[in-house]
Amino acid sequence: MSRAVPLLDALADVGADRVRGGYSRHGFDRADHTLREWFTGEAEARGLDVDVDRNGNLWAWWGTPGPGAVVTGSHLDSVPGGGAFDGPLGVVSALAAVDVLRARGFDPAKPVVLVVFAEEEGGRFGVPCLGSRLLAGTLDAEHARALRDPDGVTLAEAVRATGLDPATLGRDDESLARVGCFVELHVEQGRGLVDLGAPVGVAESILAHGRWRLTLHGEGNHAGATALADRADPMLPAASLVLAARRAAASVPGARATVGRLVPTPGGTNVIPSTVDAWLDARASDGPGTRRVVEDVVAAAREAAEAEGCTLSVREESYGGTVTFDAGLREVVSGALGGVPALPTGAGHDAGVLAARVPTAMLFVRNPTGVSHAPAEHAEADDCEAGVTALARVLAHLAGS
């Protein structure tokens, strides 16, 4: 039985309202503290020293904090109704890999550190990889402090409530200077390893990825008393925008566009909305491709808005360019495993953010369904075991004498 699976089950028991084998967890210390407390307990039970950096990321040290550390880990937060593996598998496999190395009497020549990044999914404050972007300095701290969650709580207030000082949010060169390399294990989000017949692989690249908030402004009114000719109903251009997203993505090879969240205000069944907010997630193999998708969607939404007597406002919430992982480290990781397949991914990861600052690699574990961000997300126990074994071997190779 894989060492990772019992840890995953234990995590699921503490995770906020487990949803059909998954978790529905919030980011950055709203319902997330139970998961962070769980991790801290597990790390300390292994004699690791846990501390929280200025951006709310957890670091559990095996060995005295210092330069050249071999870092591994992932995130514990999830999307609403997400699967049980996206994030947690990387964290519990890191704990299990420490168990494997300890059992072998391995004594690391460099510090080995387990990290849990805050708010990777952007589920609370709307910016994916929030904790790792703040750490890496790729997100403006002033802008971040003012981010608001669905209840209107700012990130600054949330950070203060966890005992951290919001004034110190932002690029953390001291923490980065200690990182010799970072290896993130993650369940694959797709069927690449299934098609290759391999339990474990390494990441080659990540699509360029951005998130935009498009707001249609119309005129709130009565659903029954308002004749069609008198309406400025923002839901109509919102509908055009959703269809335009699919058309735009289809016109750029390999691109993806998703409107996963559409919020009319005030949201009454018998009320013509005054505004509709649409969040567009757009991705493509390069920045220009992603930008083209967004431009097409915005143009279509603006045209549809004008036709309905509405207006459109657009706000970029996050953007990250294509990530190509360092071939050198990728070869070392793959070599340590006797050679495993390399494959691209469309999913974003903290490793994709860290890759801009430190040598970074990713290990993928096979997902027989290929599904992610939904309860059908899965990894078989044997493949979880293969992931732990691979991660332990990579850590020993990188942190060995």
Ligand code: HGY
């Ligand atoms: O959206 C993503 O690709 C990642 O799961 N945050």
Ligand code: MN
């Ligand atoms: Mn995810």
Ligand code: MN
């Ligand atoms: Mn993830």
Ligand code: MN
């Ligand atoms: Mn009435």
